[in-house]
Amino acid sequence: xxxPVYVQRYGAKRRLPPGRAEATLAGRDAQGRPVVVTVVRxxxxxxxxxxxGLVASVRHLDLAAVIDAGRDGPDCFVVSEDxxxxxxxxxxxxxxxxxxxxxxxxxxxxxxxxxxxxxxIHGGVDPASVVRAxxxxxxxxxxxxxxxxxxxxxRPGTPPDVARYLSPEEVAGRSPGPASDVYRLGLxxxxxxxxxxxxxxxxxxxxxxxxxxxxxxxxxxxxxxxxPALAQVVMRALEKDPGARGTAAQFQxxxxxxxxxxxxxxxxxxxxxxxxxxxxxxxxxxxxxxxAAAWALGAFDPGRGDVRVPDVLGMTQQRATATLADAGxxxxxxxxxxxxxxxxxxxxxxxxxxxxxxxxxxxxxxQVAGAPSPSATPVAVPDVVGSSESAATSQLTGAGFSVVISxxxxxxxPAGSVASQEPQAGVLATPGSKVTIVVSSGPPAPTAxxxxxxxx
Numbered sequence: 001x002x003x004p005v006y007v008q009r010y011g012a013k014r015r016l017p018p019g020r021a022e023a024t025l026a027g028r029d030a031q032g033r034p035v036v037v038t039v040v041r042x043x044x045x046x047x048x049x050x051x052x053g054l055v056a057s058v059r060h061l062d063l064a065a066v067i068d069a070g071r072d073g074p075d076c077f078v079v080s081e082d083x084x085x086x087x088x089x090x091x092x093x094x095x096x097x098x099x100x101x102x103x104x105x106x107x108x109x110x111x112x113x114x115x116x117x118x119x120x121i122h123g124g125v126d127p128a129s130v131v132r133a134x135x136x137x138x139x140x141x142x143x144x145x146x147x148x149x150x151x152x153x154x155r156p157g158t159p160p161d162v163a164r165y166l167s168p169e170e171v172a173g174r175s176p177g178p179a180s181d182v183y184r185l186g187l188x189x190x191x192x193x194x195x196x197x198x199x200x201x202x203x204x205x206x207x208x209x210x211x212x213x214x215x216x217x218x219x220x221x222x223x224x225x226x227x228p229a230l231a232q233v234v235m236r237a238l239e240k241d242p243g244a245r246g247t248a249a250q251f252q253x254x255x256x257x258x259x260x261x262x263x264x265x266x267x268x269x270x271x272x273x274x275x276x277x278x279x280x281x282x283x284x285x286x287x288x289x290x291x292a293a294a295w296a297l298g299a300f301d302p303g304r305g306d307v308r309v310p311d312v313l314g315m316t317q318q319r320a321t322a323t324l325a326d327a328g329x330x331x332x333x334x335x336x337x338x339x340x341x342x343x344x345x346x347x348x349x350x351x352x353x354x355x356x357x358x359x360x361x362x363x364x365x366x367q368v369a370g371a372p373s374p375s376a377t378p379v380a381v382p383d384v385v386g387s388s389e390s391a392a393t394s395q396l397t398g399a400g401f402s403v404v405i406s407x408x409x410x411x412x413x414p415a416g417s418v419a420s421q422e423p424q425a426g427v428l429a430t431p432g433s434k435v436t437i438v439v440s441s442g443p444p445a446p447t448a449x450x451x452x453x454x455x456x
Contacts, residue, residue, distance in 0.1 A: 004039075005070070006077040012037040019128070020149045022075060026082065029067060034082040036141075039075050040148035048148050052078055054120050055144040061319050062111035064131075064141040076148065083139040088127035092191045098225050101192035102255050103346055104130065105234075107138035107316065108185055109252035115143055116178045116248055123147060123176050125184035126165035127191060136345045137318050146176070158204035163211060164197050168240050171208045179242035182251055186237025189255075193230075194222040198238060212240075230258045259314035259346070309364060311354035312347050317368050320347045324364055332363030345369065381435055383425030384418050389439045392418045400431030407441045415442030 006012055012027030016036070023039040042048035049069055056066035068079040086094075091104065108130045115122055122129075123146030131139045152162050154171065163171065165187050167180035190198040199210035216238050220226040233254040239245050246254075310327050312320035321331050335349075349367030352358055382399055384392035389405065396403045413419040420438045423429055 004072045004075070004077070006037050006039070006068075006072060006079065009068075010035055010037055010079060021145070027079075029079070034084065035067060035079050036082045038078045038080070038142075038145055039072075040078070040145065041075055042148035045071060045076050048076055051120070051144045051147050052076075054118055055115070058114050058118050058120060058143075060111055060114040061322055062107045062138055062140055063114060063143060064139050066143075078145065080141065083131050083133040083137075083141065085131050085133040085139075087132075088130040088188050088192055091132060092127070092195050095195060096192055098193060098223070098227075098230065099259065099346075101189065102230055102259055103314070103316070104132065104138050104192055105185060105189035106252050106255035106259070106314070107319070108140045108188070109182075109248050109255065110319065111138075111140035111143075112178075112181050112185060112248035113252055116181070120144060121176055121178060122181045122184075124149075125181050125188065127188055130185075130188055135318075137316060152204070154204045154208045156203055156205040160201055160203055160207045162204040163207035164199060166208065166211055167242075168211050169242060171211045177242065178248065179245045182237050182245045182248055183239075183242070185248070185251065186234055186245070189234050189237070190216070190219055193219045193226050193234065196222055227258070230255075233258060256314040260311075307358055307360045307362070309350070309352050309354055309356045309358060312350055312364075312366070313354070315347050316345055317347060317366065320350075320366060328360040329358070330361065330363050332365040334366045334368055336368055378428040378430050381421070381423050381425055381427050381429050384421055384437060385425070386413075387418050388416055389418065389437075392421075392437055396435050396437070401429070401433060401435045404434050404436040405439055406436060407439050409442065409444045410440040411443035413440035415440055 002008075007025070007027075010027035010029060012025035012035075014026040016024040016026055018024045021038045021040050025037045025039070027035050027037055029035050040048070049071070052066060052069040056069065059065065064080045064083055066078060066080045068077075070077060088104070091101075096104070108125075112122060112125070120143065122140070122143045124142050125140070129140060129142040131141055133139055151173075152166060152170075154163055165184050167176060167183040169180055170176050187198050190196070198216050199207050199214050201207040201210060216235060219231050219234060220228070233251070236254075237245050237251055245251075307328050309329065310323050312323050315323065317334065324331060346369050347366050348369045351365040351367075352362075379399060381401070382395050384395055387395065393403050393405070408419070410419045417440050418437045419440045422436045429435070
């Protein structure tokens with residue numbers, strides 16, 4: 001008896017847990033790269049293969065690429081790259097940091113957004129489909145395969161895991177849409193943040209009923225380190241009404257906004273004074289010197305700049321590289337810094353800053369978070385509003401923070417005094433993170449009155 005075509009073509013003989021597929025096998029493509037072959041028996045093979053053709057056309061850093069798809073007798077097979085690594089269930093068991101959980105969910109949301117732009121529904125987002133590869137990148141796997149699976153068995157007595165990652169509309173028997181993918185990813189994000197399923201029960205019927213009318217307990221009840229802003233983003237994705245969840249692109253943007261605004265910090269138990277701020281301060285000084293040199297050379301001459309630098313803070317280095325390339329720019333020097341502004345591997349600084357106009361083809365230097373300082377412990381941000389610029393800077397750096405200074409006109413605060421700060425006084429933040437102070441430059445200059453013309 002001859003072997004199936006996919007076994008001959010990819011040497012796929014090592015069987016993996018099949019999940020809901022007929023079979024899942026590990027193999028290698030012609031270049032020797034590891035692949036996963038999923039064998040399914042869809043009700044409409046032609047429609048299924050058209051869907052997989054669309055999935056194969058979507059190329060994105062956070063999506064497992066579909067390499068091949070075809071028929072073999074009554075079966076269809078789909079060959080996709082195998083990212084290896086650990087899925088979200090394994091990551092949750094290892095208790096990831098809040099920042100790491102948020103970055104994982106944001107990367108998966110970026111993959112979903114790319115699918116939705118092409119009109120493709122993933123349909124099967126669950127912990128097994130969100131994978132952290134050995135290089136630290138996040139890969140969303142299994143896109144489109146759910147179209148080949150029979151409806152889930154939600155009868156009493158069926159194991160509860162069948163319903164843990166279904167959307168309410170799927171439980172009700174309706175076809176999944178983009179909002180269903182967002183809901184499912186919200187459930188995965190909840191698991192990463194809390195180590196718990198958002199809904200659980202004795203069997204699939206009980207969990208399915210919870211998906212329809214159960215109330216999600218806020219994630220900070222199980223993990224006090226989850227900040228309210230992040231909890232709000234996840235809870236929005238878990239709305240029962242599909243129209244209230246927002247899009248995958250919005251979910252990604254909201255998660256990255258929370259990461260960028262330093263509302264998520266690494267927390268480590270050891271309580272020795274941290275010197276992480278010194279590394280950040282040195283990096284800021286170096287970046288400022290590089291900026292000054294670039295200015296002197298005319299790199300920021302408005303007449304020469306024709307590309308706006310995108311904001312890549314909070315992204316992985318891999319995705320930041322792709323984002324810059326899409327904008328016509330390239331990555332310059334990459335510096336690993338000890339930082340608590342994001343999880344290891346996240347971009348925490350860029351030079352030039354987002355929004356700067358530069359020549360197409362210019363390089364953007366990146367600062368990427370290395371391993372967090374083992375001695376970083378959150379402390380309260382001092383109150384420096386009303387202090388002079390020098391006093392505020394001394395007080396904040398003395399507390400271990402990196403200081404970012406901006407200036408604006410203010411007719412109610414004396415020139416040289418701090419008008420506001422972010423984070424606000426009393427907020428717990430990790431030494432080494434940034435505190436932005438707004439220094440008053442005094443009241444706006446009076447507008448000159450026109451000189452009356454002399455009477456003839």
